[in-house]
Amino acid sequence: MTTTPGLLPVGLRDRLPPQAEAASRLLHRVIVAIGRNGYERVAPPLAEFEDELVGRLKSARAHDLLRVVDPISQKTLALRPDITAQAGRIAATRMAHRPRPLRLAYGGPVLKLKTTQLRPERELTQAGAELIGSDSVAAAIEVLGVAIEALETAGVTGITVDLTLPDLIETLAAGPMPLTAARLERVRERLDAKDVGALAGLEAQAYLPLVAAAGPVAPAIAKLRALDGIAVLCQRLDAVEQIVAAFAGRATITLDPTERQGFEYQSWIGFSLFGEGLSGEIGRGGSYTILHADGREEPATGFSLYIDPLVDAGLGQEPSRRVFVPLGSDPAAAAALRGEGWTTIAALSETDDPAQANCAYILTGTTPEPLQPSP
Numbered sequence: 001m002t003t004t005p006g007l008l009p010v011g012l013r014d015r016l017p018p019q020a021e022a023a024s025r026l027l028h029r030v031i032v033a034i035g036r037n038g039y040e041r042v043a044p045p046l047a048e049f050e051d052e053l054v055g056r057l058k059s060a061r062a063h064d065l066l067r068v069v070d071p072i073s074q075k076t077l078a079l080r081p082d083i084t085a086q087a088g089r090i091a092a093t094r095m096a097h098r099p100r101p102l103r104l105a106y107g108g109p110v111l112k113l114k115t116t117q118l119r120p121e122r123e124l125t126q127a128g129a130e131l132i133g134s135d136s137v138a139a140a141i142e143v144l145g146v147a148i149e150a151l152e153t154a155g156v157t158g159i160t161v162d163l164t165l166p167d168l169i170e171t172l173a174a175g176p177m178p179l180t181a182a183r184l185e186r187v188r189e190r191l192d193a194k195d196v197g198a199l200a201g202l203e204a205q206a207y208l209p210l211v212a213a214a215g216p217v218a219p220a221i222a223k224l225r226a227l228d229g230i231a232v233l234c235q236r237l238d239a240v241e242q243i244v245a246a247f248a249g250r251a252t253i254t255l256d257p258t259e260r261q262g263f264e265y266q267s268w269i270g271f272s273l274f275g276e277g278l279s280g281e282i283g284r285g286g287s288y289t290i291l292h293a294d295g296r297e298e299p300a301t302g303f304s305l306y307i308d309p310l311v312d313a314g315l316g317q318e319p320s321r322r323v324f325v326p327l328g329s330d331p332a333a334a335a336a337l338r339g340e341g342w343t344t345i346a347a348l349s350e351t352d353d354p355a356q357a358n359c360a361y362i363l364t365g366t367t368p369e370p371l372q373p374s375p
């Protein structure tokens with residue numbers, strides 16, 4: 001079977017100028033902002049053994065993985081769909097001896113098996129931070145603060161944080177609002193669909209107020225507080241209130257206590273990030289558990305930002321000062337200009353045209369002179 005020349009597989013794309021430049025500029029800015037908060041950069045590989053990628057985080061599942069059989073090791077390798085598990089592996093192995101909390105940062109491409117309607121791309125650039133050794137409220141506040149700061153550095157405004165409590169339903173079902181395993185699964189499905197009618201039919205009326213509470217955080221908390229006497233819920237709401245207080249005026253916050261889509265390994269707290277004028281989620285994070293080889297479980301909290309929606313919205317583009325360097329110019333003069341931040345375009349022949357090369361300046365002697373726009 002032949003492939004149409006230039007055709008890329010579904011969900012994969014080229015970045016062209018000026019977006020390719022903007023993408024690397026934004027990734028750099030975000031990583032620098034994360035690093036300034038004490039997060040040290042790690043650079044895990046693009047592919048690794050599937051079991052490592054899947055088994056390192058508690059509750060993670062082996063889906064959305066593009067796999068290959070490695071002819072060298074004869075084992076299944078997977079392309080990483082997410083860098084968090086890799087940061088967890090590094091923290092649990094090569095950096096296991098480092099004191100906690102351990103702060104790690106990363107940035108690079110990830111590859112998903114499937115596209116979704118909301119996210120038609122399979123390759124995405126993730127940049128993130130993982131705070132390993134704690135899943136406390138203080139850790140959540142630090143991590144969310146770093147995420148917001150990094151997004152602001154990238155030029156994102158009007159940030160919205162959607163908070164969720166990924167393991168709340170399981171926790172309630174195992175304690176104060178009991179459900180058998182089979183019923184829990186059905187209730188979960190109906191909660192995902194926000195199908196209030198079916199929940200009543202499943203004799204899970206107790207769970208209805210959780211669906212009704214979703215929305216802006218203050219009324220959501222008030223509605224949930226009305227579910228009196230459930231200690232675990234009160235605890236979670238106290239934590240949410242502390243988080244909200246920490247970001248008052250800096251971000252709009254909503255709460256959906258039953259949302260779990262995309263939060264398969266996050267534990268008591270999860271969040272999605274959105275920005276004004278940007279399509280879809282621009283980041284996600286929360287608390288989770290790293291599994292060590294000796295069976296030990298280690299708490300952690302982190303976030304990943306997605307650079308692509310920022311690039312698609314035109315962020316990170318900067319006008320360049322382009323100067324045309326005619327044949328015979330002094331190469332040292334052009335080099336000096338590059339040192340000052342100019343972009344130089346060298347003529348290769350007498351017929352090269354500065355306007356075609358998109359230059360507004362021409363090197364004359366050692367100085368750039370503005371070019372007259374042609375009439």
Ligand SMILES: N[C@@H](Cc1c[nH]c[nH+]1)C(=O)O
Binds near residue numbers: 130266285303
């Ligand atoms: N890597 C997760 C977000 C996350 C980072 N740390 C904890 N959670 C994601 O992209 O969905």
